[in-house]
Amino acid sequence: MDSKYEFVLVFSTLLYAGHGQDFGYDGNNGPNHWGEKYQHCVGKHQSPINIEEHNVRQVQLPSMVFQNFNQTPKAFALKNNGHTVITTMETDKKPVVTGGPLASDYEFVQLHFHWGANDDEGSENTINNNSFPLELHMVFYDKDYGSFEEAIEHPDGLTVLSILFSIERAARTWVVCLKPTYTGREE
Numbered sequence: 001m002d003s004k005y006e007f008v009l010v011f012s013t014l015l016y017a018g019h020g021q022d023f024g025y026d027g028n029n030g031p032n033h034w035g036e037k038y039q040h041c042v043g044k045h046q047s048p049i050n051i052e053e054h055n056v057r058q059v060q061l062p063s064m065v066f067q068n069f070n071q072t073p074k075a076f077a078l079k080n081n082g083h084t085v086i087t088t089m090e091t092d093k094k095p096v097v098t099g100g101p102l103a104s105d106y107e108f109v110q111l112h113f114h115w116g117a118n119d120d121e122g123s124e125n126t127i128n129n130n131s132f133p134l135e136l137h138m139v140f141y142d143k144d145y146g147s148f149e150e151a152i153e154h155p156d157g158l159t160v161l162s163i164l165f166s167i168e169r170a171a172r173t174w175v176v177c178l179k180p181t182y183t184g185r186e187e
């Protein structure tokens, strides 16, 4: 495939909507309070994550492997769950991500978006405290756990591929288009 995305792999136990609907992003339901209701959200592996560039260490990892990412879905569902738009799809072969820091095969479950009220905010995760207007999360579960429901009970059960978008105004036409902020290779 030609399309290029670079991504931030967020190893987090995602707050799965099925666990409860009473979390939010501000006030008493905000991220600072998630740990009170959702034990998995305590600690360093939760989102939101603020990546501070000066704390980033370069590490050598095997290549990421993306399988079945170019499958055309047979069916496609878009759902407003009250927090976000969630997309699930039916495919002959589910997309699977492995390699890199991942110890096993993670199979695609759903994707959803985080966005904000204006162009300066919206992403769940930040880089150097900077928000992005849109963040795409692709959620995968570790196939070794047999099911998504089982996987969410384990700290390494899910992997979330996060793509942060920035807005670029084309110089002459003033068309606003979204482009992935980071670029990398899909194999």
Ligand SMILES: *[C@@H]1O[C@H](CO)[C@@H](O)[C@H](O)[C@H]1NC(C)=O
Binding pocket: 052, 053, 128, 129
């Ligand atoms: C991000 O915000 C925190 C808390 O205000 C601050 O300590 C830190 O220095 C900021 N990081 C950057 C890169 O500006």
